[in-house]
Amino acid sequence: MKIATWNVNSIRQREGHVARWLERRQPDLLFLQEIKCEAPAFPALTFEALGYKAEVVGQKSYNGVAVLSRVPFTVVHRALPGLPEDDPQARYIEVETGGMTAIGIYLPNGNSRGEEGFAYKLRWMDLLAERIEGLLAADASVIVLGDFNVAPTDEDYAKGALSPTDALVRPESRARLRRMVWAGMTDAIRAMTPTGAVYTFWDYQAAAWERNSGLRIDHALLSADLAERLVSAAPDRMEREQPQPSDHVPVMVEIA
Secondary structure, eight states, X not given: XXXXXXXOSOHHHHHHHHHHHHHHHOOSEEEEEOOOSOGGGSOHHHHHTTTOEEEEEOOSSSOOEEEEESXXXXXXXXXXXXXXXXXXXXXXXXXXXXXXXXXXXXXXXXXXXXXXXXXXXXXXXXXXXXXXXXXXXXXXXXXXXXXXXXXXXXXGBOTTSSOTTSTTTOHHHHHHHHHHHHTTEEEHHHHHSOSSOOOSEEOXXXXXXXXXXXXXXXXXXXXXXXXXXXXXXXXXXXGGGSSSOOSBOOEEEEEO
């Protein structure tokens, strides 16, 4: 099974990019982040014509996640369990398919709204860790993938690309990501490429792409049983070379 994640930075601007990528790479499921639209504005018919059913958790102008699937699935949650019901941020979708629980996330950046925004990021990560731990305790097969907005180690971003005080590398953010891994999850990209620069994001500013000044902030975490069946996991750098690309590239995981 091929499962992918992609922060598209506006689905209405990247509809063609996503359609072409689906035709080229043929994933079974593709989780999208930062679609920046409500469900009625999502171009579901474009993807249905390619054999993909869409489930959308949208929000006007900001955030928003979705899953495109060519295999049967059941939606379990459309919001992160534990958040207040009136939380307006569309950042989470959880489905069951093929005997596994697949979770797509757009984790808060944490750099806006000062310490209040950073506290929201940490609370979100705590709740996500609790959800993962609960699923693992129930012996579920779990994959969590998306834009985590965390560079796990200094090797996961180019020198000078982030300041030491950036929320993506602050010790509190990294500690919470480690909690998820220590619960029993495997970082799929690092399982396949243990060391070296493997980036998934390049800023639009300062010729970051041309200088390869990137970040690895899009991740896929696998429960132990899925990690044992891991065939490949890597970002698709080709997409960053396309006209008017997203600043993120897709990450594809294949599980035997």
